[in-house]
Amino acid sequence: MDTPSFKEDHISQIPALQMLVNLGYTYLSPAEADRQRGGKTTNVLLEDVLRKQLKEINAEKTISSTKSTYISDSNIENGIQILKNLPMNEGYIAASERAYNLLTLGQALEQSVDGDKKSFTLQYIDWKNIGNNVFHVTEEFSVMRSTSKEHYRPDLVLFVNGIPLCIIECKRPDMKEPLKQAISQHLRNQQEDGIRSLYVYSQLTLSIATQEAAYATNATPEKFWAKWQEKFNNDEEERNFKSKLQELKNKPLAVSIKEQLFSDRFKYVRQYFDALEQEEILPTEQDNYLFGLCRPERLIDIVFNYVLFDNGEKKVARYQQFFAIKKSMQRIRNVENGKRKGGVIWHTQGSGKSLTMVMLAQAIAMEPSIRNPKIVLVTDRTDLDNQITSTFRKCGKFVENATTGQRLVELLESKSDAVVTTIINKFVAAVKKINQPLESHDIFVLVDEGHRTQHGTFNVDMQKTLPNACFIAMTGTPLFKKDKSTAAKFGGVIDAYTVDQAVKDKAVVPLLYEGRLALQDVNASPIDTFFGMVSEPLTEYQKADIKKKFARTDHLNSAEQKMRMIAWDISYHFRDNWQGKTPFKGQLVCDKKVNAIKYKEYLDEIGIVSSEVLISSIDEREGEESAYEKSTEKENQFWKKMMDEHGNSKSYEKNIISRFKNQKDPEIIIVVDKLLTGFDEPKNTVLYLTRNLQSHKLLQAIARVNRIYPAKEFGYIIDYYGVIENLDDALQMYSSFEDFDEEDLAGTLTNISEEIKKLPQKHSDLWDIFKTIANKRDAEAYQQLLKDEAIRVLFYDKLAAFARGLKVALSSIQFHKEVEEKVINRYKEDLTMFLKLRLAVVERYSDEIDYKQYEGQIQKLIDTHITTEKIETITELVNIFDKDKFQQEVENTTGKVAKADKIASRTAKHITEKMDEDPAFYKKFSQMLKETIADYEAKRISEAQYLSRVQDIMNNVLTHTDNDIPEQLKDRDVAKAFYGLTVEALSEKIQDNVIRNEISTQTALQIDDLIKESVLDNGKSIIDWQYKTNITGKLLIEIGDYLIDEVRDKYNVDLSFKDMDKIAEDCIEVAKIRYK
Secondary structure, three states: OOOOOOOHHHHHHHHHHHHHHHHOOEEEOHHHHHHHOOOOOOOOOOHHHHHHHHHHHOOOEEOOOOOEEOOOHHHHHHHHHHHHOOOHHHOHHHHHHHHHHHHHHOEEEEEEEOOEEEEEEEOOOOOOOHHHOOEEEEEOOOEEOOOOOOEEOOOEEEEEOOEEEEEEEEOOOOOOOHHHHHHHHHHHHOOOOOOHHHHOOOOEEEEEOOOOEEEEOOOOOHHHOEOOOOOOOOHHHHHHHHHHHHHHHOOOOOHHHHHHHHHOOOHHHHHHHHHHOOOOOOOOHHHHHHHHHHOHHHHHHHHHHOEEEEOOEEEEOOHHHHHHHHHHHHHHOOEEOOEEOOEEEEEOOOOOHHHHHHHHHHHHHHOOOOOOOEEEEEEOOOOHHHHHHHHHHOOOOOEEEOOOHHHHHHHHHOOOOOEEEEEHHHHHHHHHHOOOOOOOOOEEEEEEOOOHHHHOOOOHHHHHHOOOOEEEEEEOOOOEHHHHHHHHHOOOEEEEEOHHHHHHOOOOOOEEEEEOOOOOOOOOOHHHHHHHHOOOOOOHHHHHHHHHHHHOOOOOOHHHHHHHHHHHHHHHHHHHHOOOOOOOEEEEEOOOHHHHHHHHHHHHHHOOOOEEEEOOOOOOOOOOOOOOOOOOHHHHHHHHHHHHHHOOHHHHHHHHHHHHHHOOOOOEEEEOOOOOOOOOOOOEEEEEEOOOOOHHHHHHHHHHHOOOOOOOOOEEEEEOOOOOOOOOOOOOOOHHHOOEOHHHHOOOOEEHHHHHOOHHHHHHHHHHOOOOOOOOOOHHHHHHHOOOHHHHHHHHHHHHHHHHHHHHHHOOHHHHHHOOHHHHHHHHHHHHHHHHHHHHHHHHOOOOOOOHHHHHHHHHHHHHHOOOOOOOOOOOOOOOOOHHHHHHHHHOOOOHHHHHHHHHHHHHHHHHHHHHHOHHHHHHHHHHHHHHHHHHHOOOOOHHHHHHHHHHHHHHHHHOOOOOOOHHHOOOHHHHHHHHHHHHHHOOOOOOHHHHHHHHHHHHHHHHHHHHHHHEEOOEEOOOHHHOHHHHHHHHHHHHHHHHHHHHHHHOOOOOHHHHHHHHHHHHHHHHHHOO
16 A cells, blocks of 8 residues: 555554654553453553552652661552542542542551551652653553443553553544544543543543644543643754654654554554655654653653642643743743742733643742742632642642731741732732841742732832742733833743634634614614614514603613613623523623613513622722712612622622523623623623723723633624724724733734624625526525535535624624615525525435534524524434334425435445445445436436335345345344355455355355354353454464365465455454444
């Protein structure tokens, strides 16, 4: 074979094994790995390896300055048992955390030494000296599922000291959405009925498909799988990295390893890879990931330093976090003129800033060259405290939370090496109270820059009191122009991860901005303006109804009328775009508490969307309230009601947030200042602004809707205040953002009009597929054109893009103002027609399309904007085995050709699924189907003949009837498959049909007997015999011997060893499926 092979094994799995072996892993064949775990598929630890390693790593334990001892054998066994008995009943993540703590902290065990009880810590992995650990890789690692005797088999598992730390799924790059499939396999394996017993030890999960890859840790939803890319400090580093990777990729494996790797594979695979080695091979994206994440020293580093548990979720660092910490540490280690250089880490909001801070603090605490660091974490998130405490346990550091300024002063001045957490205003107050400056250069202040405007990290007090401290600020928004010079004195920007890059990495969604100024015309009555604002044209009846509802509002002052109008607009906008069919939510930002409460009253009165108000207590100023304003009666009443319901302000906040996050209602949360920073709810999709926010605060607020969530394409900023007057294509320095440098804002917001401009192109791209159709009214012509699968895939893609684009456009007022109604109606009519066409061709050609992802949104579009006709949505395809249902579906199809196409495509789908069970039988009928379709297309047969023929083929396939099968095989189903394979192999070798069929019958029966004898035990298949080389290897030899003696020599047939191997291998492959 002189061209690349696209088999999963050849293009992804074997190259991954070769790379891992070259990185320092020892290859274990599936059989060897099985032996190492005592032949039990419920056991996932390689116990012999683990036992030996525990003895070596824990060889000497110091008791006193003169004495040391070793950990006893019984304690080593205790240690293994403790690692095996994880508390799975407490939940998957709790058990994962227990496993992680055991691996990183070790296990304390008691042992008697000279009659005294001493406590020792048993370490499972030597984190400090990587060379003291052993690294193995195996493939097809079979593990029994928790609720059945069935097994799942991850492609590759990496072991450190016999403990499975990394699990890898490999896929062919030419299959449909290979990464998605690999990730869904990982997630399936981690379900309750899967193989959590293996995954609970795993710290890293990889999905690789040659040209693309992604990584995660336990229970990470698909949306949060991360991309990895190496970051370099200079060109030389990058050159070295690339040349090292090239060298590893082209390093041939030792012959002994090849023997092992290829022994269970068919011979030609070895030949293919030997030939491949003759020329230079280029590294792939898959190699980048394996080198970047799995080389032993990197894997150990990531597992120990970059994994943490946050609010019941396990997280592993993304590449920007990993490299920002590496860069910071390089900088911090050097002391110049009695100081260490700090600086700013600017990582765009939504990219895990708080976790970066915790991991950086951990890195400082673990740094051997810093003897006694005093680390202060200044945050505005109290919920980080628990996480910080658990993270520092493995560094042997205690965490103190300074709740008062006084306590903080004591902690700063004390000699303890506890890590101190506090909030920004306590920190600022404490710094002022310190009389004697603290001059140590081992004080590290890590500030989460939530409140930059009020305090300015680099303020004068801090420089006086902590003159040599190292300050590192984390920020989610760019630096103000005026701050850049000050920041430079402290070290400037250490690492930047911009919005642009985050959108490219799919770490956040892009934001669309739409200005909707209420009541621009002063003289018009509010109600008329409202009609101008509503996105959809209203009927006279609807207008009259709304006028009636509005009649009693005429006496209100214009400000209140304007608010009421905005409330109507929000209700319509939310209802028409998100309510019901999607899980998305909204956030409404007001200028004052009293107005927040009024908005809720108006929204409740309109009765379309549900909402809740979350404000600070009435004695705290918020938003644009002045210091002298008294709380209104409305506010007092509202606050009393909330306190009656929730007990205190803390519970009130907690309960409202919990409802917003976890329940269907409220759909919209109304706030003033609260939740504009640090509040993460990925379903939050649209931010309604009714107050003036500027600069840094505006950037923080809009980031509330940029978090990723399945099927969320954009976050929306709907601006009723006119915060951003003129958002143009290039995001020029509009006044709201004049404090920032232009290049730092690239990609922050896109005007919705920019998205809308793409709609005509998306519309014409869709029509372009059908340009060859002369009569555009001929529905059958469209369906016939889509017979070609490649054209159908294009059609589904372009249709989805058009539907999503139209949904965005219809949500915007501008679109209705600027585009003629007849054009809008044309778009809607075309969409209706194309959605119906999609349904017809999905059924006719039996396509499996991933319709779930955006279907909710497309359905929402239909419900809201296309009310004239009912459009069915796509459902799962009916299987031809379900005869009655399928018969019904065929009868509902109009036209003989459409019926025949449906039967042919559904039969072809069935054949593809079953092909490996009886290759010769299914190939024969697949060929007959293709010929029938070709005959009809060439007009050699009529429509009626086409329909009748495909019905016959379907019936034969369903009943598995082939009139050419000899009588002796009638009751031997599996032998029939062997017969087909043998006939095919001998077709060129024996011309006489009768003799050929006779020999094939005997051979098929004999092969079936040999296989049953080897793989059945009391009529039941031996578990996992397919992966046991002692069984498959023996069968290859036995079948080969039979073919030599009873076919080649007896009948003098010209069969080479290659021919005989092929028959034996093909039959064993079928047996692997049929005798499961």
